[in-house]
Amino acid sequence: MNSNGFGFSFGNNDDDNDKDRNNNDPFGFFGGGNMGAGGLGDILNQFGQMLSGMGDSMNSPEAKxxxxxxxxxxxxxxxIGNVAAIKKSDQEAVEESLRLAELWLDDATELPTSGHRVVAWNAEDWLSNTLPVWKRLVSPVAEQMNKAQLENLPEEAREMMGPMSQMMNSMSSMNFGMQLGNALGDLAKQTLSGSDFGLPVSPAGVSAILPVNLAEASNGLNIAPQEMLVYVCAREAARQRLFKHVPWLVERLVSSVEEYAAGLEIDTSHIQEAMGSFQMDNPDPERLQEMMNELQGMDLSPRIGSRNANAVARLETLLALVEGWVDLVVTQAMGDRIPSTEAMNEAWSRRRATGGSAEQAFAKVVGIELGAPKVTEAAELWRRVENAVGVKRRDAIWDHPDFLPTAEDVAKPAEFIDSLLGESDAESFDPIAEINALEKLLAEEAEKKDEKQDSDDEDTDNPDTEK
Structure with a gap:
């Protein structure tokens, strides 16, 4: 555990580092140098090793x-290992702390309390309760990754694999499962709440805190444990207000992942170039050995991208806006009440920078590489918006996704704020009404266009009609 508190990183031990070096692609069963040097034989050897002691999992319906x-x-x-059940005292402490945080948040935001059920979880509870959402995030990426990798295999390899397609699908499913299991096991021991990293992975209607993980993460901080608990509860409560009262937000986050996955592409041109000089028919053994030695020093990991890369950019911006808004309202709610709020904000920023962030979770669990969300810049944008137009209009921006700041607005907020100041009547600002008016205007234009088209068609059918 990082001595700075709130700190964690993925894969700190040597075995994890070796594993990461051999498999830069979290979802790549053809990753690393194995594909180039060992080819199909190495894949089958890896498959045999994975089969050892995994008979039950192979026969599981989910293996398909x-x-x-x-x-x-x-x-x-x-x-995760053996974890103790949550004590009644921990559950009561979480309930009381979250109730207090909700009262304070009422002074900082127009969004009402979520009214969610409050629970204290251990690591096992977190895994069991969040796995359904992780499935929804991971499945489209894994499915498209598998499809793209098979499509990029050389024709000879595809022909060889034809009779073994079911076995290869099982191997791919198991490898993805192993990667996901390692990532979730790591997160379960270090996450602090049900919506940590700004991701709504807890079940709908639940606000969750992991008090044991929080106690461990607090080591090294000279802050009272109760203050730490209220702080984390406030962050959880603020996010859950957003997820509850901004109905499009959760689906927007998930659909961005699905859109990215739908456009997944794998570039293997560098692998084909490296393999191009191999003489597959009756190769010279000495030359073959030389080339295999050369391949060992090359990076033959597939290069993964997406035709829908803009979906990732939207995801980065949305995560930054969520966490930036949470930073602002939690600081406003607690700053005058708990003097250690500034210190806890700094600790949270360090945690975010050293691994406790959405981009780390997505990279490790979902397999999507995100740039670091600009949370500090987003918080400053929300602060300036509030200074310009007030809390009510600041929070009303969440009413529709089309009114949210863009990545350019986060970087340079002046123009976005000017557009808000340009509204004739700040008190009557109603983004939904504006959207409805726009949709009505577009419908009227479409109707006029249809009427004109019908008129033109009549003239064409009756050429003798007087003009």
Whole structure:
């Protein structure tokens, strides 16, 4: 655990680092140098190793999908180990702290309390309760990744694999399951709430805190444990207000992942170039050995991208806007009441910078590489918006996604704020009404266009009609 508090990183041990070096692609069963040097034989050897002791998982119904989630859950639980049940005193402390945080947040935002059920979780509870949402995020990426990798194999390899397609699909599903299990097991021991990283992974209607993880993450901070608990509760409560009262927000986050996955592409041109000089028919053994030695020093990991890269940009901006808004309202709610709020904000920023962030979770669990969301800049934008037009209009911006700031607005907020100041009547600002008016105007224009088209068609059918 990082001595700065709130700190964690993924894969700190040497085994994890070796594993990451050999598999830069979280979802790549053809990753690293194995594909180039060992080819199909190495893949089958890897498959045999994975089969050892995994008979139950192979026969699981989930083994037939893009990810073997049964295997993922088993591996995650092995990493978590034995955890103690939540004490009644911890549950009561979480309930009281979150209730207090909700009262204070009422002074900082127009969005009402979520009214969610408040629970205290251990790591096992977090895994069991968040796995359904992780499935929805991971499955489209894994499915498209598998499809893209198979399509990029050389024709000879595809022909060789034809009779073994079912076995290869099972191998891919298991490998994805292993990667996911390791990532979720790591997160389960270090996450602090049900919406940590700004991701709504807890079940709808639940606000959750992990008091044991919080106690461990607080080591090294000279802050009272109760203050830490109220702070994390306030962040959880603020996010849940957004997720509850901004109905499009959760779907927008998930659909951005699905859109990215739908456009996944794998560039293997560098692999084909490296393999191009191989003489597949009766190769010279000495030359073959030389080339294999050369391949060992090359990066033959598939280069992964997406035709829908703009979906990732939208996801980055949305995550920054969520966490920036949470930073602002939590600071306003607690700053005058708890003197250590500034210190806790700094600790949270360090945590975000050293691994406790959405981009780390997405990279490790979902397999999407995000740029670091500009949370500090987003918080400053929300602060300036509030100074310009007040809390009510600041929070009304969440009413529709088309009114949210863009990435350019986050970087340079002046023009966005000017557009808000340009409204004739700040008190009557109603983004939904504006959207409805726009949609009505577009419908009227479409109707006029249809009427004109009908008139033109009549003239064409009756050429003798007087003009």
């Amino acid at each position: 999908g893009p990810v073997n989630y049964d295997l993922a859950a088993r591996i995650a639980r092995q990493q």
